[in-house]
Amino acid sequence: MADTAKPAKKPSPVKNGYLILYNAASAILWLTVLGRVVGANVTKGPQLVYPTTGEFCKWTQTLAGMEILHSLFGVVRSPFFTTFMQVFSRYAIVWGVTGLFPDLARGFGFGDARSSLAYSSMLAAWAATEVIRYSYFALSLSTGGRPPYALHWLRYHAFFVLYPVGISSEAYLIWRAVEPARERVDPLYSMVLFGYVALVYPPSAYILYTHMMAQRRKVMKGTKTQKNKKATQ
Numbered sequence: 001m002a003d004t005a006k007p008a009k010k011p012s013p014v015k016n017g018y019l020i021l022y023n024a025a026s027a028i029l030w031l032t033v034l035g036r037v038v039g040a041n042v043t044k045g046p047q048l049v050y051p052t053t054g055e056f057c058k059w060t061q062t063l064a065g066m067e068i069l070h071s072l073f074g075v076v077r078s079p080f081f082t083t084f085m086q087v088f089s090r091y092a093i094v095w096g097v098t099g100l101f102p103d104l105a106r107g108f109g110f111g112d113a114r115s116s117l118a119y120s121s122m123l124a125a126w127a128a129t130e131v132i133r134y135s136y137f138a139l140s141l142s143t144g145g146r147p148p149y150a151l152h153w154l155r156y157h158a159f160f161v162l163y164p165v166g167i168s169s170e171a172y173l174i175w176r177a178v179e180p181a182r183e184r185v186d187p188l189y190s191m192v193l194f195g196y197v198a199l200v201y202p203p204s205a206y207i208l209y210t211h212m213m214a215q216r217r218k219v220m221k222g223t224k225t226q227k228n229k230k231a232t233q
Helices: 013-043 046-063 066-072 080-094 102-106 113-142 149-155 159-185 187-232
Strands: none
Touching (some): 013 046, 046 113, 080 187, 102 113, 113 159, 159 187
C-alpha cells in the first residue's frame, strides 16, 4: 500500500531568515542593556542606571511588541494570550511608570535607594532573560534546532531565578508609582495602578511562570525521550 502521509512542510527561507535576524538583533540589544546596567552599578551604583540605560531600554522593549504580531499572524507558535500579557506588562512599566516618573528609577523625589535598586534588578533580570531567550531562538533557527547545550539548559532553568526577581521588582515599582500618579497625573490613574499591582499582577505572574514551567516539562520530557531512543539503538 502506498504511503499517503503528507511530507513535512519545509519552513519558508524568508520567514526563517527574518526570525533569525529579529532574534539576533534583539539579543544584541538586550546584551547592550545588560552591559549598561552592570557598568552603571559597578561605577556609580543603581542611581546611574536610568540616566544611562532607561531610554535605550524603553525602545528596546517597545520593539518586542513585534512578538504580539508574530503570534497573532502565526509567524511563530507562541500562544497569543501569554505573549500579550508579558509584552503589555513591560509596556506598562517602561511607558506608564518609569517613563512618567523617572525619579522612581533614579531614586530621587518619590523614589529612594530601594526603588532605584528595584529598577536596576528589574532591567538586569529582563536583559539576562532576553539575551538567553533570543540567542536560543536565533541559534535554534540557524542550526536546525541544535543550539549549544549550555544555552539550552539556561533557557529552561534560569527563569526559576530571573522571573521572580523581575516580577517582584516590577510590582514594587508599580506600587511606588501609586502616590506620584495621584499627585502628578490623576487619582483615577493612581487607582488603576493600585488595582493592576494588587489584582491583575498576581494571577498574570502565576500564569506566565507556570507557562514557563509547562514549557520546561515538555522540552525536558522530549529530551529524555530522545536520549532513551539513542540508548536503545
